[in-house]
Amino acid sequence: MEFLPFTRPAIDEDTIAAVGEVLRSGWITTGPRCQQLEAELSAYCGGRPVRLVASATAALEMALQIAGIGPGDEVITCPLSWIATANVVLKVGATPVFVDADPATRNIDLAKLEAAITPRTRAILPVDLAGLPVDRERLYDIASRHGLRVVEDAAQSMGANWRGERIGSFGDLVSFSFHANKNMTSGEGGCLVLNNADEARLFEKLRLQGVTRFADGTMDVDVLGGKANLTDIAAAIGLGQLKKLDGFNARRRELAQLYFEHFDRELGCALPPADFEQSNWHMFQPLLPLERMSISRGEFIARMKAENIGVGVHYPAMHLFTLFREKGYAEGDYPVAEDIGSRTVTLPLFPAMTDEDVIRVCRTFSAVLRAVLH
Numbered sequence: 001m002e003f004l005p006f007t008r009p010a011i012d013e014d015t016i017a018a019v020g021e022v023l024r025s026g027w028i029t030t031g032p033r034c035q036q037l038e039a040e041l042s043a044y045c046g047g048r049p050v051r052l053v054a055s056a057t058a059a060l061e062m063a064l065q066i067a068g069i070g071p072g073d074e075v076i077t078c079p080l081s082w083i084a085t086a087n088v089v090l091k092v093g094a095t096p097v098f099v100d101a102d103p104a105t106r107n108i109d110l111a112k113l114e115a116a117i118t119p120r121t122r123a124i125l126p127v128d129l130a131g132l133p134v135d136r137e138r139l140y141d142i143a144s145r146h147g148l149r150v151v152e153d154a155a156q157s158m159g160a161n162w163r164g165e166r167i168g169s170f171g172d173l174v175s176f177s178f179h180a181n182k183n184m185t186s187g188e189g190g191c192l193v194l195n196n197a198d199e200a201r202l203f204e205k206l207r208l209q210g211v212t213r214f215a216d217g218t219m220d221v222d223v224l225g226g227k228a229n230l231t232d233i234a235a236a237i238g239l240g241q242l243k244k245l246d247g248f249n250a251r252r253r254e255l256a257q258l259y260f261e262h263f264d265r266e267l268g269c270a271l272p273p274a275d276f277e278q279s280n281w282h283m284f285q286p287l288l289p290l291e292r293m294s295i296s297r298g299e300f301i302a303r304m305k306a307e308n309i310g311v312g313v314h315y316p317a318m319h320l321f322t323l324f325r326e327k328g329y330a331e332g333d334y335p336v337a338e339d340i341g342s343r344t345v346t347l348p349l350f351p352a353m354t355d356e357d358v359i360r361v362c363r364t365f366s367a368v369l370r371a372v373l374h
């Protein structure tokens with residue numbers, strides 16, 4: 001049996017040819033392909049302005065800058081995410097304030113969010129974990145009642161929707177990632193959906209040294225920018241992927257449904273929310289019944305690997321990392337995030353998988369786990 005990774009990008013021959021064209025064209029950095037991808041992403045997001053960037057991490061950091069967030073400000077987020085989500089808050093000099101995860105959705109617990117709001121709170125940074133959207137009605141209701149900006153970390157939820165409305169087509173600032181593991185990739189890369197032309201213009205400056213170029217060939221710099229523009233090489237990959245995104249996501253939903261059909265329900269694992277309408281099924285993550293197991297999660301993953309099945313961990317609760325422990329966070333602060341973070345495993349889920357692959361993963365998962373249950 002061939003090794004089945006937990007994810008693998010699907011790049012077609014047309015895309016590979018399009019990258020070759022860019023390489024032969026003499027223009028390989030930001031150029032016409034980036035412009036075209038920005039236009040197509042904007043169309044995908046209901047006509048809102050979209051700007052490309054070298055990573056979603058950079059998009060989030062610049063989104064916080066655009067929202068005017070800096071030292072002394074607090075940004076509310078969830079400790080159950082990729083570490084980028086909180087790092088960007090620290091990068092702009094603000095303070096991340098965590099709210100525990102909801103055990104049902106595994107996203108930020110909106111029932112606990114308002115208790116975390118202080119006079120210093122300026123924004124909410126919600127994460128659509130595994131591609132399952134945070135409840136946008138409750139989220140924006142809270143934000144508007146308290147006058148807060150929202151920076152959506154939608155890195156994992158491209159193509160997902162909230163009650164039929166595509167993520168990115170509404171709301172405040174919305175960031176998507178095109179990292180190699182995401183539902184749509186450009187190798188590395190990302191984009192930010194913005195509210196208006198002024199924000200888009202500021203974003204363009206922030207991603208490229210603060211520069212404004214004028215028609216007469218002169219330039220000016222009036223803000224401090226960084227270097228986070230995307231290349232046309234990456235944009236050519238993104239263009240090929242965007243064409244296929246809805247098809248990819250439809251296949252991911254089918255595969256997730258198959259997981260629910262074939263998963264051994266007697267193992268005592270908690271399955272993810274069975275949402276086949278809104279989620280884009282970026283990941284499929286059961287929670288291990290650790291208290292009934294005679295081996296650790298790490299050993300379980302090693303045994304799956306020995307059976308040629310790749311299993312990931314996304315993610316340990318981030319407030320337990322040294323960087324945050326040093327700021328005073330400790331075990332027990334966010335028990336739901338800690339519990340999910342310690343038990344979660346990511347099983348293979350990517351569009352090129354066959355139905356038989358899912359059945360094989362379920363069968364192997366069951367056999368490996370049953371052998372160590374007490």
Ligand SMILES: *Cc1c(COP(=O)(O)O)cnc(C)c1O
Pocket residue numbers: 054055056057058081082084085127153155156177178179188189190
């Ligand atoms: C991937 C990811 C990011 C960061 O995306 P990059 O493009 O790798 O910078 C941020 N947040 C979440 C939830 C992610 O999954």
